[in-house]
Amino acid sequence: MRNRRYETVFILPADLGEGRQQELLDRLDGVVDKGGGIRIKREDWGVRKLAYPVKKQPKGHYYLLDFVGNAQIVSELERQMRMLENVLRFLTVKTEDRVDLEAAKKEQAEERDKAAAKEAAAREAAAKEAAAREAAEQKKAAEEAAEEEAAASTPEPEAVPEEDAAPEEAVQEEQKTEG
Numbered sequence: 001m002r003n004r005r006y007e008t009v010f011i012l013p014a015d016l017g018e019g020r021q022q023e024l025l026d027r028l029d030g031v032v033d034k035g036g037g038i039r040i041k042r043e044d045w046g047v048r049k050l051a052y053p054v055k056k057q058p059k060g061h062y063y064l065l066d067f068v069g070n071a072q073i074v075s076e077l078e079r080q081m082r083m084l085e086n087v088l089r090f091l092t093v094k095t096e097d098r099v100d101l102e103a104a105k106k107e108q109a110e111e112r113d114k115a116a117a118k119e120a121a122a123r124e125a126a127a128k129e130a131a132a133r134e135a136a137e138q139k140k141a142a143e144e145a146a147e148e149e150a151a152a153s154t155p156e157p158e159a160v161p162e163e164d165a166a167p168e169e170a171v172q173e174e175q176k177t178e179g
Contacts, residue, residue, distance in 0.1 A: 001070040005040075005096035005104070008067075008074075010081060011060035011088040014047045021061065024086060028065060031077045037069025038104050041111040054088045066095075068104040 010028075012021060025042065032039050045062035054060065067073070074092055081087045 001072070002097075003037075003068050003070055003099050003101060003104075004094055005066070005068050005099045006074055006092055007095050008065040008077060008090060008092040009062065010065070010090035011050075011054070011062055012086055013055075013057050013088060014059035014061050015057075016061065016086055020086070024084060025063070027084075028077060028080065031080050032065070032067045032069060032073055035069055035073035035076060037067050037073045038101070038108055040066040040068065040104065040108050041115075042066070050088075057088060060088050068099050068101070 012024065016024075029039055029042070041064075043064040043066075045064060047059050047061050050058060050060050078090065078092060081090045
């Protein structure tokens with residue numbers, strides 16, 4: 001059998017849990033691997049509004065599966081998708097008629113390297129963000145401590161002696177009696 005290159009776009013419900021999504025994606029990858037195909041890449045296109053509700057779902061999570069294999073893999077992959085109630089829609093398109101397997105394996109390795117670099121960059125960005133957040137919290141705590149220290153070292157205003165308040169009350173009393 002001749003190996004060809006295919007792309008399958010499929011839609012999962014937007015509210016499907018992360019664990020369940022990963023389970024479905026692994027199952028579909030397994031179909032390609034079990035059939036002797038090579039998965040080049042799987043792209044997550046994100047959640048988008050559907051043109052019309054499908055199975056009462058207004059939104060769907062789109063994925064692209066790019067792989068090399070034969071027609072039997074495609075038919076098995078589509079059979080599996082029909083059986084899965086969480087796959088709203090799918091479409092498989094042949095993109096190349098003749099594929100060099102060595103070139104496909106090389107492209108697969110490149111895609112894995114890109115994905116690994118992207119994950120490393122995301123982890124690094126998250127670490128930088130966490131460090132910046134921690135530095136901001138420390139700065140805020142230091143400012144609060146400085147304010148508390150300044151408030152503690154500032155003398156409180158002296159209380160007005162009661163003797164000084166009495167003449168003022170007397171003046172007010174006189175004004176009331178006169179008026």
